[in-house]
Amino acid sequence: MRHLRRDLSRRRHRGLEVREVEVKFVKGNEAICLGAINAGCRYYYGYPITPQNDIPEFMAAKLPELGGVFLQAESEVATINFMIGTAATGKRVMTSSSGPGISLMQEGLSYMAGMELPALIVNISRSGPGLGGINPSQGDYFQATRGGGHGDYRTPVFAPHSVQEMYDLTMRAFDVADKYRNPVMILGDAIIGQMKEPFVEKPYEPLYEFDRSWVIIGAEGRPTRQVTSLY
Known part of the structure; x- marks a missing residue:
C-alpha cells in the first residue's frame, strides 16, 4: 500500500493528462441521426411511422442546414426507390422505418442487393405481426437477418444495446x-430508440478506403457505367 500511495502521489504531482469530452444527453433515435451526419450522410428519405418518428423529424431540421436533402416520400415503396437512385451516384443515403414499413421496402431492398448498392436502413421495430404495437419487443429479427426479399440475399445487421452504440454503429454501418x-x-426497438442516455459524440474515422469506380456520374472522357440487378 505504501508503494501504491507513493506511485499515485508521483503521478499526481507530475500531472496526468485529462481529456475533457463533451457528454450529450439524447435519445437513441437522435444518436442515429448524429452518427449518420458525422459519417457524411446528406440524403434521407422516409415515411412516418412510430416509434422512429424522431429520426425524420431530426433529419428534416438538420440536413437542409448542411446542404443535404430530406424528402418525405409518399410511401415506403417510393422511399426505397429514391434510395436506389441516390446510392447509384455514390452518395451516402439513409432511411428509417418500423416493421410494416420495412416489409413494403423488401422488393427494393432485393434490387439494391442485386445492384450492389450501399445504403443504410434503420428499423426501430414494433412488436408482433400486422400493425403490431409500439411497445419494445426486439422484434423483426428474422426479417433483418434472413434478408427479407426474394433472391436469398443477406444484409449485414447491427443491433445496438445503448445510445452510445446507436451513434457508433451507425457510422460503422455506413x-x-x-x-x-x-x-x-x-x-433497434422502442426502448433504445426513445430512451435518453449520456453519450460522447466521437469524431468519424473511416475504417476503409472505398472504391468509387462504379458510381453513376457524368461519363465525359470515359466509358459509360451501368448498375443493374439483371445477371
Whole structure:
C-alpha cells in the first residue's frame, strides 16, 4: 500500500493528462441521426411511422442546414426507390422505418442487393405481426437477418444495446455498406430508440478506403457505367 500511495502521489504531482469530452444527453433515435451526419450522410428519405418518428423529424431540421436533402416520400415503396437512385451516384443515403414499413421496402431492398448498392436502413421495430404495437419487443429479427426479399440475399445487421452504440454503429454501418456495396441494417426497438442516455459524440474515422469506380456520374472522357440487378 505504501508503494501504491507513493506511485499515485508521483503521478499526481507530475500531472496526468485529462481529456475533457463533451457528454450529450439524447435519445437513441437522435444518436442515429448524429452518427449518420458525422459519417457524411446528406440524403434521407422516409415515411412516418412510430416509434422512429424522431429520426425524420431530426433529419428534416438538420440536413437542409448542411446542404443535404430530406424528402418525405409518399410511401415506403417510393422511399426505397429514391434510395436506389441516390446510392447509384455514390452518395451516402439513409432511411428509417418500423416493421410494416420495412416489409413494403423488401422488393427494393432485393434490387439494391442485386445492384450492389450501399445504403443504410434503420428499423426501430414494433412488436408482433400486422400493425403490431409500439411497445419494445426486439422484434423483426428474422426479417433483418434472413434478408427479407426474394433472391436469398443477406444484409449485414447491427443491433445496438445503448445510445452510445446507436451513434457508433451507425457510422460503422455506413463503412460496411460502402466496403461490401450492400444495404446494411440497424435494428433497434422502442426502448433504445426513445430512451435518453449520456453519450460522447466521437469524431468519424473511416475504417476503409472505398472504391468509387462504379458510381453513376457524368461519363465525359470515359466509358459509360451501368448498375443493374439483371445477371
